[in-house]
Amino acid sequence: MNDVQSTRRKVEQGLKKRYRKERLLRYSGLVATLLGVAFLVVFFATLIMQGKSAFQQTFVALDVEFSADLLATDGVFDPAFADFDSVVRNALRAKFPEVRERRARRDLNRLVSVGAAYQLRDLVEANPELIGTRQRVMVPASADVDMVVKGKIERSVDESQRSVSDQQMLWIDQLQADGSVQKRFNRALFSNGDSREPELAGIKGAFMGSLYMLMVTIAIAFPIGTAAAIYLEEFAPKNRWSDLIEVNINNLAAVPSIVFGLLGLAVFINWMSLPRSAPLVGGLVLALLTLPVIIIASRAAIKAVPPSIREAAFGLGASRMQVVLHHVMPLALPGMLTGAIIGMSRALGESAPLLMIGMVAFIVDVPAGITDPATALPVQIYLWADSPERAFAERTSAAIIVLLGVLLVMNLTAVIMRKRVERQW
Amino acid sequence: MSNQLPLECKVKSAMPIAAGGDNEAVQPVPSPHQSHDREKRVNKNSDSAERFAQPDAETVGEVTCADAHMSARNVNVWYGDIHAIDNVSLDIARNQVIALIGPSGCGKSTFLRCLNRMNDSIEIAKVTGEILLDGQDIYRKDLDPVALRARVGMVFQKANPFPKSIYDNVAYGPRIHGLATNRSELDDIVHTSLDRAGLLKEVRDRLDEPGTGLSGGQQQRLCIARTIAVNPEVILMDEPCSALDPIATARIEDLIDELSQNYAIVIVTHSMQQAARVSQRTAYFHLGKLVEVGETDRVFTVPSHKLTEDYITGRFG
Numbered sequence: 062m063n064d065v066q067s068t069r070r071k072v073e074q075g076l077k078k079r080y081r082k083e084r085l086l087r088y089s090g091l092v093a094t095l096l097g098v099a100f101l102v103v104f105f106a107t108l109i110m111q112g113k114s115a116f117q118q119t120f121v122a123l124d125v126e127f128s129a130d131l132l133a134t135d136g137v138f139d140p141a142f143a144d145f146d147s148v149v150r151n152a153l154r155a156k157f158p159e160v161r162e163r164r165a166r167r168d169l170n171r172l173v174s175v176g177a178a179y180q181l182r183d184l185v186e187a188n189p190e191l192i193g194t195r196q197r198v199m200v201p202a203s204a205d206v207d208m209v210v211k212g213k214i215e216r217s218v219d220e221s222q223r224s225v226s227d228q229q230m231l232w233i234d235q236l237q238a239d240g241s242v243q244k245r246f247n248r249a250l251f252s253n254g255d256s257r258e259p260e261l262a263g264i265k266g267a268f269m270g271s272l273y274m275l276m277v278t279i280a281i282a283f284p285i286g287t288a289a290a291i292y293l294e295e296f297a298p299k300n301r302w303s304d305l306i307e308v309n310i311n312n313l314a315a316v317p318s319i320v321f322g323l324l325g326l327a328v329f330i331n332w333m334s335l336p337r338s339a340p341l342v343g344g345l346v347l348a349l350l351t352l353p354v355i356i357i358a359s360r361a362a363i364k365a366v367p368p369s370i371r372e373a374a375f376g377l378g379a380s381r382m383q384v385v386l387h388h389v390m391p392l393a394l395p396g397m398l399t400g401a402i403i404g405m406s407r408a409l410g411e412s413a414p415l416l417m418i419g420m421v422a423f424i425v426d427v428p429a430g431i432t433d434p435a436t437a438l439p440v441q442i443y444l445w446a447d448s449p450e451r452a453f454a455e456r457t458s459a460a461i462i463v464l465l466g467v468l469l470v471m472n473l474t475a476v477i478m479r480k481r482v483e484r485q486w
Numbered sequence: 487m488s489n490q491l492p493l494e495c496k497v498k499s500a501m502p503i504a505a506g507g508d509n510e511a512v513q514p515v516p517s518p519h520q521s522h523d524r525e526k527r528v529n530k531n532s533d534s535a536e537r538f539a540q541p542d543a544e545t546v547g548e549v550t551c552a553d554a555h556m557s558a559r560n561v562n563v564w565y566g567d568i569h570a571i572d573n574v575s576l577d578i579a580r581n582q583v584i585a586l587i588g589p590s591g592c593g594k595s596t597f598l599r600c601l602n603r604m605n606d607s608i609e610i611a612k613v614t615g616e617i618l619l620d621g622q623d624i625y626r627k628d629l630d631p632v633a634l635r636a637r638v639g640m641v642f643q644k645a646n647p648f649p650k651s652i653y654d655n656v657a658y659g660p661r662i663h664g665l666a667t668n669r670s671e672l673d674d675i676v677h678t679s680l681d682r683a684g685l686l687k688e689v690r691d692r693l694d695e696p697g698t699g700l701s702g703g704q705q706q707r708l709c710i711a712r713t714i715a716v717n718p719e720v721i722l723m724d725e726p727c728s729a730l731d732p733i734a735t736a737r738i739e740d741l742i743d744e745l746s747q748n749y750a751i752v753i754v755t756h757s758m759q760q761a762a763r764v765s766q767r768t769a770y771f772h773l774g775k776l777v778e779v780g781e782t783d784r785v786f787t788v789p790s791h792k793l794t795e796d797y798i799t800g801r802f803g
Contacts (some may be wrong), residue, residue: 370648373647379662
């Protein structure tokens with residue numbers, strides 16, 4: 062009897078200690094999770110705070126005189142010879158008639174973007190009847206004006222320490238006072254390629270470069286990866302060679318990505334003479350990079366197909382290929398696609414191998430094909446982060462937001478596909 | 487010959503000097519491949535008025551039968567170094583149910599899977615001896631296991647319908663073998679197969695629904711329907727009722743009874759009652775050996791081998 066009671070006492074004493082340990086474990090887990098979430102929140106918050114202003118751009122309303130003297134000197138409008146720069150300058154001069162001095166005029170001209178002339182040219186090309194008329198047109202302000210309007214340039218800083226002079230500040234104030242300054246959605250960010258002028262720089266070139274690259278990557282990595290996975294799982298004899306291959310595929314997944322870039326440089330550019338800076342080569346390199354990821358995920362998906370399904374098909378007299386095509390593949394396909402998308406999102410975020418194959422370059426034109434010179438989103442972010450102009454800082458953040466958005470959409474697709482595959486049989 | 491097997495030795499030493507009287511009637515018929523030496527010994531034992539056959543006898547009972555559809559001769563199976571099936575010879579008669587019974591791991595499922603070469607997919611498995619289907623060896627080089635499996639169908643322990651519709655489950659076999667030339671023929675095959683499996687009434691209005699949505703017993707009948715849709719000659723069943731409740735089991739057993747009019751059926755079962763109910767012949771396996779085979783009624787009432795009696799009376803297994 063005594064024995065029973067002492068046992069009970071011991072158990073009850075130990076109970077407290079056990080619960081204490083459990084609590085400790087639970088709380089440390091909770092703290093770790095909260096810490097992770099906090100880092101994420103800080104990361105996204107700073108990113109959005111810094112980047113959100115880049116989605117807007119300051120525009121200046123100008124009364125533009127489309128004078129035939131400047132635009133159609135011989136009575137015929139020819140965009141190659143039309144002097145739109147003077148049209149813009151005249152419009153500014155009309156706005157501030159008191160500015161006479163040559164140097165001051167140059168400062169005045171710097172208020173609007175050099176892109177204003179191109180914008181007017183496009184406008185007139187589309188509507189030649191505008192020549193000879195006077196129109197109120199919104200033209201993009203220069204990046205400096207944009208920064209002042211957005212409050213990113215401190216007025217208290219000494220004039221010599223900032224890129225906007227006191228005189229220019231006054232003009233901006235005047236423009237704001239008469240309501241000719243307006244912030245609008247920054248379409249250039251999404252419709253332009255890279256530019257030296259921040260207000261004209263956009264991510265379309267990098268985005269299209271990434272897109273072409275991913276197209277090449279998926280077109281190569283998915284068929285090869287799934288075929289390899291099917292062969293290794295369903296057909297390969299289980300011997301020392303297949304073990305060796307398996308180990309090497311797993312090792313390949315852990316190889317630093319820049320090594321793949323070196324490989325691409327040596328094989329695709331130097332030996333096969335493919336064009337450098339092209340999404341074709343980038344896609345090939347990223348395909349090598351994602352291949353092990355896709356193979357590993359696909360093999361896991363094939364392994365997850367219940368053996369009973371295979372047996373049932375074999376028992377009915379299905380051939381090996383029929384078992385694979387009719388039963389294993391349909392059941393494994395969502396898992397394979399999930400693997401492919403995870404591989405693709407890894408490829409999308411990769412920049413190191415692209416540096417090796419010349420995709421880190423200032424490329425203004427939006428690539429029109431897989432052999433055009435291009436850059437990629439992560440590389441564009443790297444390039445902009447390196448630029449000294451103030452306005453590129455917010456554009457860097459904006460580009461990161463776009464990249465993360467694309468990644469988020471891709472991963473969401475992967476999650477939805479995984480949910481689909483989780484069905485009963 | 488195989489005295490080295492520990493269990494047999496034990497049985498031998500523990501065997502009482504039986505005081506049976508009716509021993510003459512159940513004298514084992516020596517299998518054709520037994521050696522002369524053994525035959526002599528068996529005869530000597532019969533003189534000593536023992537009820538049971540010599541424990542190390544290869545197989546007691548009639549391994550052959552008059553109307554054999556499949557005959558296994560001296561079949562050995564190795565999984566790597568493990569000798570899973572040891573020199574088994576057995577005939578499977580036309581339009582008859584034969585039950586394979588025995589304790590777990592005795593090789594009855596392995597033997598069953600040899601009959602339609604399902605062991606081929608296991609790389610370490612090695613099969614020797616010959617298994618004849620209508621007099622032709624199914625392990626010969628030029629025989630395609632795919633064609634064989636269309637003739638020898640299989641129903642598995644756990645119902646394993648494809649994650650497709652009921653219709654597609656049944657239609658799959660006929661489709662891959664090209665048994666139907668058009669849709670109405672295929673419809674016919676599917677309906678007849680489901681009808682013969684006793685499932686048509688329950689699923690007639692929901693052929694498009696997934697086969698996995700049926701109850702366990704229905705799923706197993708669907709699997710049987712799927713198997714008979716390719717019109718096989720022999721049906722192998724590997725514990726088809728082990729996951730089912732008694733009512734579903736009874737339905738499957740009735741079905742087996744009906745099917746035996748047209749097919750040779752080999753059923754592996756752990757339930758002795760089931761073996762007694764559905765089969766005409768019973769084969770008892772023990773540690774990879776076929777210990778005894780005979781008419782079901784005889785095996786369950788007057789087993790000729792000590793191991794068989796121990797098993798069916800529940801002393802082990």
